[in-house]
Amino acid sequence: MKTRDPRPADEQARCEAALFEAVSLLENAAEAEVFLRDLCTPAELEALADRWCVVALLREGRPYREINELTGVSVTTIGRVARFLDHGHGGYQLVAGRLRD
Numbered sequence: 001m002k003t004r005d006p007r008p009a010d011e012q013a014r015c016e017a018a019l020f021e022a023v024s025l026l027e028n029a030a031e032a033e034v035f036l037r038d039l040c041t042p043a044e045l046e047a048l049a050d051r052w053c054v055v056a057l058l059r060e061g062r063p064y065r066e067i068n069e070l071t072g073v074s075v076t077t078i079g080r081v082a083r084f085l086d087h088g089h090g091g092y093q094l095v096a097g098r099l100r101d
Helices: 009-024 029-039 042-059 064-071 075-087 091-100
Strands: none
Touching: 029 042, 042 064, 042 075, 042 091, 064 075, 075 091
């Protein structure tokens, strides 16, 4: 990850909006897989997958230490995911709810 972004904030926002638009064009899991495998390094993809796994376990009511033992994800990261699950932008809840329905 970059330590300092030399781009102006409006350019960063434009790039983020373009990424969000690109993601919205994906039609199924197979398309999401090939897009994310091209977009992310293996380590980035692993980190995203770990966080998504943590979301499912938190929604089951599992304790942080148990999640840590099951996944190897740090308790700090589990806490961060939990905070965004409860008080974030609603993305985790949105997608998790759609998967459950």
